Amino acid sequence: MELRIMLVEDQTVVREGLRQLMESDPELKVVGEAATVAEAVAQAGRLRPDVILLDLKLPDGSGLDAARQILKGSDPPAIIVLSTYGDAALVKSALALGASGYIPKTASFAEIASAVRTAAQGGVVIHPSLAGKLAGRGDEELREEEIAMLRLLAEGASYAEIGLRLYLSERTVRRHMNLLFEKMGVQNRTQAVAEAMRRGVLN
Template identity: 40%
Template sequence: MPTIRVLIADDQTLVRTGFRVILEAEDDIEVVAEADTGAEAIRQAQLTRPDVILMDIRMPELDGLAATERILRQEDPPTIVVLTTFDHQEYVYRALHAGAAGFLLKDAPSSRLIAAVRAAATGDSLIEPSITRRLVERFAAPPPAAGPPAELAALTERERDVLRLIAGGLSNAEIAAELVVAETTVKTHVARILAKLNVRDRVQAVVIAYRTGFVAR
């Protein structure tokens, strides 16, 4: 298995050190650089070409949102997982539109951090259900009186099962284990769900699931 190269961008030294210790204890993960400002994150991303960036939102000089937008405009950009807290709902919403692949609470357990990095490195994403629920509560419109949109009705029973598990914060590998199927099968289901719901990514699919009442808040 190839080594996952990670850049940690956070203005708190203790946070960066803690994340580095956790990640480098894994055989398949290497922290190639750290950054304490958004501008430094952009520079290190260009110098070290990481696979995954853990990006804090609030940093001096240039915040994590602006850094995310600039990095993702580059050719063959890395995957960016945004570090957040419950106090940053508006920032998370902006990060979603900037193209961030996932969101991770800063106080998440170490197993969640490792899972998020591995999921991001494979093109998957790991969505914290608590973050998604708060986004829905803050930004999503209430369900229409006529019921859920027709796109949800087009999902097969297995696709609905997969969507529920995505909304529960599970990665493709975790869904595969839960449903006792191959991970490639899950990836196919996810691709079909996104196509049928006409959404760009898993986060948008989960927002629809919550907004329509398909998954309870």
């Protein structure tokens, strides 16, 4: 299956290099490029890519602003932050917004391509060089929509059923749940429900 990729990067040389790397893989197709927050939001809505590789430092604002706007859309693409900045607060902010991954620009092409495939399938990717900075994420406060998903999980609802109840696609639910598991420090549905009960959020 061919994956549709969009690149958001203000440095032309980096963007062109990424395009060449992506298109060296027959399963990856770059369908659009953007150099600003405004271009990223407009093109994401028009092109509807599967995955966006997103730089954080853009001329008209932060890539996080672009991610926030893009992820508000219906059935949004997976977003992987590709940045030179590996600060734990930035990584956590990106994941809290709903980004599907955070990869340093020093990562190999194989790592980036693997992250793209994982994100497209609803997974979450944190580069090993950043994983250690995220210790303790399991105590983060849960948002209202996350608690709603956990309640439905506790009722035994499937991802498809959760999507119907919350007016989301199954792919979007899967992505949100993977991010939620990461946030709670759990591995699966059963652990997530048990942890939610421990926290008292299902009362």
